[in-house]
Amino acid sequence: MQFSVCIDAVLTGADIRQKLRDIKTASGLAGGTAGRIAGNLAFEFWSWWDKDLDEIKGGIRETGLPLAAMCTKFISLTDPAQREAYRAGLAESVKAADELGCKILISQVGNDTGAGEAAQKQSIIDGLRSCVSLLENWGGVLVIEPLNTKIDHQGYYLWRSAEAFEIVDALASKRIKVLYDIYHQQIMEGNIINTVRANLQKIGHFHAAGLPGRGELSSGELNYPNIFSALDQAGYTGYMGLEYFPTRDPLGELKSILGVPGTPP
Numbered sequence: 001m002q003f004s005v006c007i008d009a010v011l012t013g014a015d016i017r018q019k020l021r022d023i024k025t026a027s028g029l030a031g032g033t034a035g036r037i038a039g040n041l042a043f044e045f046w047s048w049w050d051k052d053l054d055e056i057k058g059g060i061r062e063t064g065l066p067l068a069a070m071c072t073k074f075i076s077l078t079d080p081a082q083r084e085a086y087r088a089g090l091a092e093s094v095k096a097a098d099e100l101g102c103k104i105l106i107s108q109v110g111n112d113t114g115a116g117e118a119a120q121k122q123s124i125i126d127g128l129r130s131c132v133s134l135l136e137n138w139g140g141v142l143v144i145e146p147l148n149t150k151i152d153h154q155g156y157y158l159w160r161s162a163e164a165f166e167i168v169d170a171l172a173s174k175r176i177k178v179l180y181d182i183y184h185q186q187i188m189e190g191n192i193i194n195t196v197r198a199n200l201q202k203i204g205h206f207h208a209a210g211l212p213g214r215g216e217l218s219s220g221e222l223n224y225p226n227i228f229s230a231l232d233q234a235g236y237t238g239y240m241g242l243e244y245f246p247t248r249d250p251l252g253e254l255k256s257i258l259g260v261p262g263t264p265p
Contacts, residue, residue, distance in 0.1 A: 004068035042068035076110025135175035177204030
């Protein structure tokens with residue numbers, strides 16, 4: 001398993017290049033190697049369209065940290081009337097991802113339109129199916145994200161991981177998988193380890209945060225060391241996106257997560 005730091009959540013108030021420098025320094029990579037990561041460290045962010053892509057490219061060149069994931073434009077898949085706009089937004093996002101060397105695009109599916117579960121699920125499937133050829137030409141993976149509707153995303157349609165996996169099954173494309181956010185799914189379902197073990201081939205990316213509060217991974221009810229160990233044992237080699245909002249020193253928590261020598265577990 002590799003780690004990816006969400007710079008829009010974990011690190012605030014600094015320019016992008018400085019954020020990448022801070023990640024590299026905290027990881028110990030600036031002075032050699034660090035803990036369990038052995039150089040397998042990346043970064044990610046949410047929106048690309050409000051960022052300076054040249055600055056991001058400069059930060060990548062300077063630090064050597066790759067961009068693991070970013071979001072495509074937030075356009076509804078549950079509403080068939082927005083399908084063309086979704087495809088156009090995805091095409092723009094693919095172009096930006098190519099420019100930045102990124103191979104994972106994160107997609108939310110949109111809010112509940114009230115049209116009924118079957119109709120909205122089919123709209124998502126049809127919309128994503130219309131994007132498969134674009135994704136095949138790109139060569140990356142689009143991951144759809146179930147979110148919690150109890151705390152952070154009231155009104156959002158897709159919250160059941162089982163439904164997200166059913167959508168991926170219906171499409172049968174290696175270019176479309178699920179973003180399994182452990183924080184969101186603990187709120188909505190629990191049963192994290194059993195669920196990811198049973199569906200690991202359908203998961204293209206993970207996100208992690210502490211619960212309650214969406215803070216550090218070392219806080220709250222989730223036993224992340226056990227979860228990470230289960231994923232390692234299952235053979236997961238992709239990215240675990242660290243998408244938490246620090247309540248204390250963000251770099252100290254990052255060092256602990258990455259297993260940098262001299263930091264508390």
